[in-house]
Amino acid sequence: MSTSSRILTRFLITLVFALGGAGFGVMQQTSPIIAGKVEEVRSLDKPQQFRSMAKLVAGREVAGNDSSNWREQQADFYGTILETCESAEMKSRALERVRALNPDLKDSDVDIRVSQSKGSSIFNILATGTDPKYTRIFLDALLDEFIAFRQSIREAAQGRVLQQFLQEVVTKQKDMETSEAALEKVRAKVDTPSVKAELERLVTRLNSLRNQRDDLRLKIKPLEAADATKAPLQSQLEATESEIQGIETDLKRYESDLAELRTLTEKHRLNTMAYEKLFHEVEKIQVVFNSASDYVAIQERATPASEHVAVLQDPFTGAASGGVKLGGVAVSGIVIGGVIFGLAGAFIGLLLSLLLIRAPRPQAPAAL
Known part of the structure; x- marks a missing residue:
């Protein structure tokens, strides 16, 4: 095989592996869409979503010196806070409060999600809505209604005993x-x-x-x-x-x-x-x-609502990928994945071509 033929064959092998690697990288980045695993992604046919965050802090003391069922008491206490904040009753109370204090605002659907920070007694309340102003006001109203609700429960219990x-x-x-x-x-x-x-x-x-x-x-x-x-x-x-x-x-x-x-x-x-x-x-x-043994207080009120856009992680670095979104996937992430896997494929193809296609050994002169 001539030298030019060998070079051309090696180039073709390297090109094929490079294209294959690039295709694999693109598939890796777009696989969440194919598998249907992309969550909370805004597409062109869905309205914008805005998020506001607030925090509650809670605490509960052990009754007397008996701490045998302390974990159960804590779990029940924290579970009650989570369920109450996400309950339909609290949303209804917050809606009525917003209507009473802000009659000029148009009603908008707001989703409430509550999570507890790991290893702490801090509760993160996330409000998601289509109107940033209404979302923040609704979350503040929910906080106030929750505190008022707990106070009314405490006063009712105190009233029955007294x-x-x-x-x-x-x-x-x-x-x-x-x-x-x-x-x-x-x-x-x-x-x-x-x-x-x-x-x-x-x-x-x-x-x-x-x-x-x-x-x-x-x-x-x-x-x-x-x-x-x-x-x-x-x-x-x-x-x-x-x-x-x-x-x-x-x-x-x-x-x-x-x-x-x-x-x-x-x-x-x-x-x-x-x-x-x-x-x-x-x-x-x-x-x-x-001086009750348990308490719940507002640690941080609702933050200004900001637009929520899904952020994906780069499969190689684990860092978040931003930029232009295509069906919820960052275009920059697709390009980076294609380039990295393409270069890796080209390198592998080059090695294989060098191993498979070798130049012929030069023959010794007949006199020797």
């Missing part, structure tokens, strides 16, 4: 007020300066009469029945005893009132203690609810 205690507080307060009214009524009868002075006078008079009675009994005892002095002393003794009985009757009446006063005073003291104790319990419950 209602039971408040009913008991009202009952104890009525008992305290009733016993206080009865106490004041009895106290007005016996616990006054005039009554105290009267009691003191009666007691003093009673002691004096008892002494007189004892003296009269001593005088009458040695006297004979026929003694003329005995009859007047006997009459005086009977009068003294009668007066003593009257005073004792009065004192018994006052003693009954005093006993009632002591009873009502103790009853009022116990009722007051029960009321104050229950009232302090209600205050403690309010403090517990106000």
